[in-house]
Amino acid sequence: MELRVFNTAQEAAVEAASVMRQQSSSSSVYGFATGNTPLKIYDELRRGGPLEMAAAFALDEYLGLEPQDERSFNWYVRNRVEPALGLPTGSIRCPNGAAEDPELEASQFEANIKESPIDLQLLGTGRNGHIAFNEPGSEGDSLTRVVELHEITRVDNGSDFDGLAPEKAITQGIATILRAKKLLLVATGESKSEPIRKLLAGKVDTQWPLTHLVDHPNLVVLVDRAAMD
Numbered sequence: 001m002e003l004r005v006f007n008t009a010q011e012a013a014v015e016a017a018s019v020m021r022q023q024s025s026s027s028s029v030y031g032f033a034t035g036n037t038p039l040k041i042y043d044e045l046r047r048g049g050p051l052e053m054a055a056a057f058a059l060d061e062y063l064g065l066e067p068q069d070e071r072s073f074n075w076y077v078r079n080r081v082e083p084a085l086g087l088p089t090g091s092i093r094c095p096n097g098a099a100e101d102p103e104l105e106a107s108q109f110e111a112n113i114k115e116s117p118i119d120l121q122l123l124g125t126g127r128n129g130h131i132a133f134n135e136p137g138s139e140g141d142s143l144t145r146v147v148e149l150h151e152i153t154r155v156d157n158g159s160d161f162d163g164l165a166p167e168k169a170i171t172q173g174i175a176t177i178l179r180a181k182k183l184l185l186v187a188t189g190e191s192k193s194e195p196i197r198k199l200l201a202g203k204v205d206t207q208w209p210l211t212h213l214v215d216h217p218n219l220v221v222l223v224d225r226a227a228m229d
């Protein structure tokens with residue numbers, strides 16, 4: 001594990017963008033995160049021009065939301081990530097939360113990633129230590145699947161949903177994420193200090209899903225000072 005500590009969240013975002021740009025090539029496969037923390041990173045990437053890549057994947061999606069729903073991660077990717085990276089619409093494969101058979105969609109998503117292994121996966125974490133939507137209790141051998149979201153996650157992500165985000169989601173599994181050749185975890189703010197402390201303890205604890213990352217051979221962790229308090 002390589003830990004880099006910055007004074008501010010903005011400085012961490014600049015470094016994350018730099019790491020991601022170093023991976024850029026016509027054969028690269030990226031994994032992209034959603035949420036508030038990565039927005040600063042995508043803004044930095046926008047300033048540097050388009051990223052080269054062969055394929056890309058999102059981490060997760062709420063169950064029951066149509067791709068064009070502005071609360072969906074599909075919409076986030078199409079309107080915030082792809083334009084920032086200079087990518088044509090549809091370049092990033094997202095789970096379809098409105099699929100008629102969500103379990104089948106999850107297995108197909110898993111198969112797509114196996115066909116195009118991810119070189120660099122960008123990750124964030126929740127205050128309960130989830131990565132993607134792998135909530136406390138997630139096992140290290142879990143693959144892309146339908147999951148029930150923890151109440152903490154539903155509250156933290158509930159601003160667009162009258163207080164509570166949807167109950168279920170499709171998410172890459174822990175094992176899926178760990179197959180990426182390089183993991184880039186970015187965590188900023190005081191609310192991330194407890195999960196970061198658990199990660200730095202260096203011991204896997206299924207109640208803190210991000211601790212499954214400790215044994216990855218190429219894990220880079222970028223944090224600000226607030227996340228280290």
